[in-house]
Amino acid sequence: MKTYDFVIIGAGITGLSLARQLIRKDSQSSILVLEKEPRFGLHGSGRNSGVLHSGVYYEENSLKARVCGAGAKELACYCDENNLPIARMGKVIVPVREGDDAQIDILHQRATHNGANVAIVDSQQLREIEPEVVSLSGRALHSPDTAVIDPLAVLTQLVHDLLKKGVEIQFDCAVTVADLESSTIIDNRGNRVGYGHLFNAAGQCSDHIARLFGVGNKYMLLPIKGIYFSLDKKSGIQLNGLVYPVPDLAVPFLGVHSVKTIQGSIYLGPTAIPAFGSENYKGMTGIKIDDAIRITFQLIQLYLRNNQGFRKFTNEEAGRFLKRRFVKAAGLLIPKLKVEHLQPSEKVGIRAQLLNKESHELVMDFLVEQKGNTSHILNAVSPAFTSSFAFARHVVQKLTEG
Numbered sequence: 001m002k003t004y005d006f007v008i009i010g011a012g013i014t015g016l017s018l019a020r021q022l023i024r025k026d027s028q029s030s031i032l033v034l035e036k037e038p039r040f041g042l043h044g045s046g047r048n049s050g051v052l053h054s055g056v057y058y059e060e061n062s063l064k065a066r067v068c069g070a071g072a073k074e075l076a077c078y079c080d081e082n083n084l085p086i087a088r089m090g091k092v093i094v095p096v097r098e099g100d101d102a103q104i105d106i107l108h109q110r111a112t113h114n115g116a117n118v119a120i121v122d123s124q125q126l127r128e129i130e131p132e133v134v135s136l137s138g139r140a141l142h143s144p145d146t147a148v149i150d151p152l153a154v155l156t157q158l159v160h161d162l163l164k165k166g167v168e169i170q171f172d173c174a175v176t177v178a179d180l181e182s183s184t185i186i187d188n189r190g191n192r193v194g195y196g197h198l199f200n201a202a203g204q205c206s207d208h209i210a211r212l213f214g215v216g217n218k219y220m221l222l223p224i225k226g227i228y229f230s231l232d233k234k235s236g237i238q239l240n241g242l243v244y245p246v247p248d249l250a251v252p253f254l255g256v257h258s259v260k261t262i263q264g265s266i267y268l269g270p271t272a273i274p275a276f277g278s279e280n281y282k283g284m285t286g287i288k289i290d291d292a293i294r295i296t297f298q299l300i301q302l303y304l305r306n307n308q309g310f311r312k313f314t315n316e317e318a319g320r321f322l323k324r325r326f327v328k329a330a331g332l333l334i335p336k337l338k339v340e341h342l343q344p345s346e347k348v349g350i351r352a353q354l355l356n357k358e359s360h361e362l363v364m365d366f367l368v369e370q371k372g373n374t375s376h377i378l379n380a381v382s383p384a385f386t387s388s389f390a391f392a393r394h395v396v397q398k399l400t401e402g
């Protein structure tokens, strides 16, 4: 049996950024990353909007507020240094419902506190920035530094860097058993590996992995599906940057927005509709009956208790997988948008949103639980891609502090 200083479960952006931070700290460390899939990027880290958020939304003193802005700057530098594509196209956040306007001031306050460069603009300035976009109240929040990157290009570069520095990455290798006493894990091939410290960065499966170590029993991950439609070039709709609605600040989702990729294609999405399995990307695929029952039970609880205004949120989101309902939401941002302008797309992602089963609330912030010589990343939701380098530094630092 081989023992490593550090074993990391999951080769998504969180696991790879942890490996990067650890090897930067001590180039002599032995590090093994275990990934259950044949390649990286098949889940959250390869299925997102690719936006480097600048830290607008997050409540003062939250971990997201502390690491998002710093993470965005570091990842942008990383892209520049490695000639990876990055487009600094900016973003506007626009009120779309009655009552949204007051949130512009709250967001402005939060953004300023978090060190993000933002400005409140009026309807004329908004027209200059995004001629196709209309604000219900006339005002909008402009974040000129928000950028778009290519997530797969970032992951590819990270894997390349890590391998060069002697980090081992094993694919097709799912961790199935953990033994805290002997500090070992066993994978699906029956191989046993020892660790000095273990990081659980298993994304959608991190709650399951944590339970193998007796950690996080009061939590479970709810899979929330995000589908995107692509905007037909023939629609004639031109967007210069990213366009987001003012979000419902009680829940950790940002609302249907526009995503302009590095290649210039425009998508609208993602929805926030329940999935019935952590990998239930399409139809009935990826559904396990016992998981589906647990998820449905928790969703019903959330709906009945209506914590965080979950009922209103669900009613708004329900049916957005139907094009007509989706266009109704997206059309609040871009009035010219018509059903025939949108094409179904293959782009779909699942957010692993943590639920506290005791308080029946969605956890808003990133969460790291430690037990013995193990650390568990339990809520690496958006903006976890943006924040990854700064977040990894925080997690590793926490370790040193004991």
Ligand SMILES: Cc1cc2nc3c(=O)[nH]c(=O)nc-3n(C[C@H](O)[C@H](O)[C@H](O)COP(=O)(O)OP(=O)(O)OC[C@H]3O[C@@H](n4cnc5c(N)ncnc54)[C@H](O)[C@@H]3O)c2cc1C
Pocket (backbone or CB within 6 Å): 009, 010, 011, 012, 013, 014, 015, 034, 035, 036, 037, 040, 041, 042, 043, 044, 045, 046, 047, 048, 049, 050, 051, 052, 053, 173, 174, 175, 176, 201, 202, 203, 204, 205, 206, 209, 226, 270, 348, 349, 350, 351, 352, 380, 381, 382, 383, 384, 385, 386, 387
């Ligand atoms: C639709 C959508 C849009 C988003 N948009 C943005 C955005 O614009 N900006 C942003 O910053 N963030 C965004 N996010 C969030 C961001 O993409 C994720 O939070 C982030 O990628 C999570 O990374 P991760 O490494 O923690 O998880 P993952 O990328 O899911 O990686 C975890 C890995 O662990 C592996 N694994 C699981 N179980 C095991 C096991 N037993 N053994 C070994 N390996 C295992 C999985 O196969 C997976 O590869 C978005 C997310 C979604 C779904």
